[in-house]
Amino acid sequence: MSTGCDELAELLRWYPAAWRERYGDELVALMQDVVGDRQPSFRFKLSVAWAGLRERIYGAGLVGDQPPVEQARTGSLLVLCAWTAFVLAGMSFSKVSEHYSYALPPSLRALPQSAFKSVAGLGIIGASLVALGALATLPAFVRFIRNGGWTSIRGHVLRAAALTAITAGALVPLSLWAHHLDLRQRNGGDGLYSAAIGLWALLVAVTLAQWTASGVAAVRRIDLPRGVLRFEATLAIAVAVAMVLVTGAAGLWWGAMAHDAPWFLQGTAPGTSPSPFTLQLVMTLTLMLTAVLTAAYGVARITRSLGGLKQASM
Amino acid sequence: MLILTSLAAGSKHGHALAKDIKEFAGVSLGPGALYGAITRLEERGLIEALESEDRRRPYRITGAGSAALVEVVRDMHQIADVGATRLGLTLA
Numbered sequence: 001m002s003t004g005c006d007e008l009a010e011l012l013r014w015y016p017a018a019w020r021e022r023y024g025d026e027l028v029a030l031m032q033d034v035v036g037d038r039q040p041s042f043r044f045k046l047s048v049a050w051a052g053l054r055e056r057i058y059g060a061g062l063v064g065d066q067p068p069v070e071q072a073r074t075g076s077l078l079v080l081c082a083w084t085a086f087v088l089a090g091m092s093f094s095k096v097s098e099h100y101s102y103a104l105p106p107s108l109r110a111l112p113q114s115a116f117k118s119v120a121g122l123g124i125i126g127a128s129l130v131a132l133g134a135l136a137t138l139p140a141f142v143r144f145i146r147n148g149g150w151t152s153i154r155g156h157v158l159r160a161a162a163l164t165a166i167t168a169g170a171l172v173p174l175s176l177w178a179h180h181l182d183l184r185q186r187n188g189g190d191g192l193y194s195a196a197i198g199l200w201a202l203l204v205a206v207t208l209a210q211w212t213a214s215g216v217a218a219v220r221r222i223d224l225p226r227g228v229l230r231f232e233a234t235l236a237i238a239v240a241v242a243m244v245l246v247t248g249a250a251g252l253w254w255g256a257m258a259h260d261a262p263w264f265l266q267g268t269a270p271g272t273s274p275s276p277f278t279l280q281l282v283m284t285l286t287l288m289l290t291a292v293l294t295a296a297y298g299v300a301r302i303t304r305s306l307g308g309l310k311q312a313s314m
Numbered sequence: 315m316l317i318l319t320s321l322a323a324g325s326k327h328g329h330a331l332a333k334d335i336k337e338f339a340g341v342s343l344g345p346g347a348l349y350g351a352i353t354r355l356e357e358r359g360l361i362e363a364l365e366s367e368d369r370r371r372p373y374r375i376t377g378a379g380s381a382a383l384v385e386v387v388r389d390m391h392q393i394a395d396v397g398a399t400r401l402g403l404t405l406a
Contacts, residue, residue: 023349029369030328030345044344051346055353064354 008032011045014052016059062301068308071301072233073224076133077216078298079236082291083130084212086243088205089287090123093250096265096280100257103264112260115253119246126242133235136228137219144222152221156214163207170200188267233302240295247288254281316341317351318360318375318383325364325374328352355379 008031012024031040031048058064061074097116101109174196178186181193188194224232257265258276265281266274320326320334332343343351352373355361360379364372375383398405 019353023353025369026328026371027345027349030332030348033329033370034332034345047344048346051344051350054350 005032007040008035011048011052014049014056016056019055019059068305069226069229071305071308072229073219075298075301075305076229076232076236077219078301079240079295080130080133080215081212082243082295082298083126083239084208085287085291085294086126086246087208089284089291090119090246091201091204092280092284092287093119096278096284097253100253100261100264103257103261103270108260112253112256115249115256118249119253122242122246122249126239126246129235129239129242133232133239134215136231136235137222137224140222140224140228141218144218149218149221153214153217156210156217160207160210160214163203163210167200167203167207170203174200230306233306236295236302237299240292240299243288243292243295247285247292250285250288254285315383315386316343317348317355318379318386321361321373321375322380322383325372327366327370327372329370331373 005028009028011031012020012028015024015027027048035044054063061070062078066074100112100116104112177193177196181190185193254265254276261270262274262276263270263272265276265278268274316335316339317331319338320331323334326334328345328348332345332348336342352361356363356373358378359376360382361373362376364374366372394405397403
């Protein structure tokens with residue numbers, strides 16, 4: 001094959017494997033017919049790559065008129081992925097808001113405290129709903145494993161388990177290190193320690209993402225009974241609602257703190273008026289909003305599927 | 315619609331389809347867009363692949379594809395008729 005032909009065949013990597021298997025040769029032949037002896041332009045390559053990505057998105061059930069069962073499954077999984085991002089944002093929020101009440105006189109604590117308690121309470125409700133969803137899939141998961149499904153998810157699960165071991169293992173030296181530091185050093189005063197904590201937080205994020213990927217890989221392969229799928233879809237909608245409320249409460253907490261104690265947000269001297277827009281809070285709220293939007297898209301997929309799902313189970 | 319219309323005149327492979335569509339509709343379909351549409355049409359049973367010895371596999375319209383095309387053409391014809399009447403045009 002010539003270099004040009006290799007270059008065209010390389011573009012197939014943007015497509016899902018099953019699609020490549022069925023249409024790959026034909027597409028390369030067509031691209032050769034269209035391009036001829038010329039070098040494919042950047043625009044040409046971009047259009048093929050984009051078509052390949054669209055095929056991947058379609059194959060994952062994220063767009064298009066998929067059967068109701070697939071729409072409900074994909075929608076629920078999208079909410080689960082959004083929830084994982086939301087948990088990370090929640091961890092960041094919990095760090096930012098640590099000891100916030102000491103920065104406020106008792107007369108000004110009511111609003112931020114209510115908002116903070118709402119974030120915490122709704123977060124627990126969301127986590128319980130996700131756990132309930134996982135429990136509901138357990139019988140189907142056990143059947144899946146008994147029927148030889150383990151081999152198809154083994155890689156995902158082993159990677160997640162290894163990351164968990166590394167993350168937990170890294171906590172031990174970090175804790176020992178923290179014992180030798182004072183409060184100021186533990187809260188940003190020691191650059192090396194802060195960098196290590198940042199790396200560890202990244203490790204936690206990757207571990208959570210890998211467990212989510214394992215869950216997604218399993219659920220996409222499990223044949224869930226219609227009733228269970230409807231239950232999962234309903235739970236996913238409830239989780240998405242909890243995420244919206246948590247984001248609102250976190251925004252309210254931020255607003256209240258920005259009004260009454262902006263120095264707490266920036267870590268400056270009490271009584272000063274710095275900008276309440278700290279990088280960590282902006283990133284945290286942005287992540288929350290992104291997760292909410294992703295979950296909303298998942299809910300839209302679920303809502304479209306519910307009628308068909310009900311008919312299919314009758 | 316463009317692909318079904320092209321295949322209504324006989325089976326064609328990808329490149330012939332793209333050329334024919336460009337000719338009768340003035341629309342340039344890139345390889346990615348064309349094969350995206352072919353994938354969806356084949357999934358829905360509106361077209362089918364024919365056996366081929368080389369990589370340029372031809373496609374033909376199915377009975378369901380013809381029925382779908384007839385329906386679309388009738389709808390468009392009806393809309394065109396209403397538009398022409400309201401504009402006082404005579405369509406050939």
